[in-house]
Amino acid sequence: MTLVWVMLGMLSVIVLAIIASLPRRKRLLMHASHRMAGIGSWSYNIEKNQLFGTELFFGLIGLPVPPRARMKLEQFLELVHPDDRVRIEQHRDTNHEGSFSIDFRMIRMDGKVRWMHAQMQATSPHRCVGILQDRTAARNLETEARLAHHHLYSFIDHHLDPIVIWRADGIVMSVNRAFTSLLGYSTYEIEGKGIADTPFIPDEHREQMDRYCRQTIENKTAVTFETERLKKDGGKLHILLSITPLVGADGRMDSWISILRDCTEQLAANRKLKEAQEELESFVDHNIDAIAFFNRDGKIRKMNTAFQRMFGWTLDELQAAPVQEYPFSNGRTEAELRERLEEIMSGKVTKNAEFQGRRKDGTVLPVMVSSTPFPDRNGLAVMFKDMSELKQTRDMLGRSEMLSVLGQLAAGVAHEIKNPLTSLKGFARLLEPSLQNKEQRFIGIMKEELDRIELIVNEMLVLSKPQVIMFEERDMSELLNYVIELLGTQAIMKSIEIKKEFEPVPLIACEDRQLKQVFVNLLKNAIEAMPGDGHGQIRVSLQQAGHSDSIRIEVSDQGQGIAPDRLARLTEPFYTTKEKGTGLGLMMTASIVERHGGTIHFASELGVGTTVTVTLPIQQGTK
Structure with a gap:
């Protein structure tokens, strides 16, 4: 036993001597490089079950450096993840020659799980040496890369739009489900083929495809353009195509990815929408x-x-x-x-x-x-x-219907009216020779008024049977003076002053009896509209209408005025604002003015009075 220890001591001296014989600079560089790479060195004596490690080795497994930097293998295995412990024990029990490596997980004293990579080298049947390196970060990156790759291809495969990926050499790497569903080709018919030889690109669009692919390389950006693609059954699809270059780890473009969006139905819908918009705009504009x-x-x-x-x-x-x-x-x-x-x-x-x-x-x-x-x-x-014409048509229709009724009424009663009228005219002529000059003047007025009554009857008959009007030149101032004199007595009885404002005007072509009827009606209405309190005034003006070929006559009173809703109906047959009115006077007045080619206008303000403006052409055929 003593001999064994002596031999071990001598061996240690020899090892130390060998290590010491190494150049000091080389040993320092080796230890420094291990520290920089995060590598811990270790050796294992199988017979003594002793594991010797460097300070960095124990730092990696999360333990403080034990005395003499030694520990039992079982102590090391207790830190190994249970799922990986069996593999390490199998390596320990196997007689390995040469070197081998293994990746496993360790549970450090702080509870963190770390991935370790160990490399071993057997130096004798009872001894091996090796290194230990923390690979957690690298394993995490590999996991993330695999996950990202899986997500990418899952996204591509489940994308709603067809997608094609091909390498820089033109070989199609992948097509997704949407591609095969839309175009009808199987993956075996497309993948592995050259993109230039694929049947879904029409011959007339291959040059376009090459041009845009070159453009992505030159500009290093994606392009989007409209094109056509062929289905397997021969049908053509209108496609919005985007091509994106993919750059590899070396910074060079190594593949393309293209996304196809079927715009066939959208283009048809856009075309119909455009047609509908054009039709609508044409309808609106015209x-x-x-x-x-x-x-x-x-x-x-x-x-x-x-x-x-x-x-x-x-x-x-x-x-x-x-x-x-x-x-x-x-x-x-x-x-x-x-x-x-x-x-x-x-x-x-x-x-x-x-x-x-x-x-x-x-x-x-x-x-x-x-x-x-x-x-x-x-x-x-x-x-x-615009209801102007329609309203005029309605008014004319209503007026025509009323005039027709009035004409029928006039034709029915004309005979009854003319008989007593004829008798009155006859008796007036018989009385005329036996009267004095002054009284004969009254007989003359009676005869003129009887003639006017006859004219009214004849005018009513015009409603059923139009008559020819004979125009003669007349002095409008004389005609108005006659009407004012005729109604002067009635005005005086109501204490009303009739103020004349006549300017010189040319003679006008007219039927004087009809115009007398017009202004008798207007002046009579003005007198009846006045309150008769001794302060009223009626203004009758005559002047030429500017530089035109017309004259203008205005009859203004200071009566109560007429409401706007009634003003528009004054010339309607049988419409009157008087208690005992017939509604025929202003209708006949407007009819006579219209037959003379003139116009009549009513303006009124409640509490102020009413003004009637009659415009007549100087010569017939002009307004």
């Missing part, structure tokens, strides 16, 4: 009715030509104007318009509502409005129909 589109806040967005023609406003002018100044605001305040707008936005549409619109020049026109909100409730469309 519609004879005014159409305008508005935003949710009421601001006008678009309008057609008919809108500008109807109201006189341009789009820019309306967009710059407040909502309450729009031609269809109808006098409403901004708050009222906002409230109405919200009602429309909530689904309360307007259909064929009539109201008064306003042109840019201030004139009023009747319009019919229909409005409806957009499906997304972010605006509304409004259609305006």
Whole structure:
């Protein structure tokens, strides 16, 4: 036994001598390199079951350096993960020649699990040496890389759009399920083939494909373009294709990935949508009715030509104007318009509502409005129909119907009226020679009035049978003076002053008896409208209408005035504001003025009075 210890001592001296014989600089470099690489050195004596390690070795397994830097193998194995312990024990029990390595997990004293890599070298049947290195970070990177690779290919395989990946040499590496589903090719028909030889690229688009691939290399960016691809059954698909170059670890482009999006149905839908939009725009632009589109806040967005023609406003002018100044605001305040707008936005549409619109020049026109909100409730469309002609047609139809009834009535009673009228005229002629000069003047007035009554009857008969009017030149001032003198007594009885404002005017072509009837009616109405309190005045003016070929006569009173809703109906047959009126006077008046080629206009203000303006052409055939 003593001999054994002596021999061991001598061997230690020899080893130390060998180590000492190594150049000191070489040993220092070896230890420094191990520390920098995080490598711990160890040796294991199988007979003595002693594991000797360096300070870095024990640092890696998480233990303080034990006395003499030695530990039992069992102590080391207790730190090894249970699932990996068996493999290490198998290596220990196997007689290895040469070197071998193993990866395993260790559970450090702090509870952390670390991956270790050990390399061993048998130096004798009873002894081996090796190194230990922490591979946790590397194993984690490998795991993350495998996971990322799995996620990438899982994403590609389950992507909704077809995807093709090919290498820099043009060989197709992979196609996903969406590709095979859309184009009908199997993976075996595409993968492993050259991208230039694949059957899904039409011949006329291969040069395009090459050009864009070169562009990705030159610009090092992805490209997107529209193209076509062939299905296995021969059908063509419109495709939005993107090609992205993939760069390898060496920084060079080593593959491409392309994503195909089927746009066939979208292009067809876009084409139909475009056609529908063009049809809608054509309908709106060429519609004879005014159409305008508005935003949710009421601001006008678009309008057609008919809108500008109807109201006189341009789009820019309306967009710059407040909502309450729009031609269809109808006098409403901004708050009222906002409230109405919200009602429309909530689904309360307007259909064929009539109201008064306003042109840019201030004139009023009747319009019919229909409005409806957009499906997304972010605006509304409004259609305006000019009701002027329709209203005139309605008025003319109603007037025609009334005149027809009146004509039938006139024809029925004309005979009864003419018989006593003839007798009165005859007796007036018989009395005329027996009267004095002054009394004969009254007989003359009676005869003229009887003639006027006959004229009225004849005018009523015109409703059923038109008559030819014979125009002669007459002095309008004389005609008006005659009417004023005729009704002067009635005016004096009501303490009303008739003020004349006559300017020199040319002779006009007219039928004087009919015009006398016109101004008798107007002046008589003015007298009857006056209160008769001794302070009233009626103004009758005559002047030439500017530089035109017309004259203008105005009859103004200071009566109670006429309400606007009644003013528009004054010339309707049988419409009257008097208790005992027949509603025929102003109708006949307007009819006579129209037959003379003139116009009649009524203006009135409640509590102030009424003004009737008659405009007549100087010569017939001019207005």
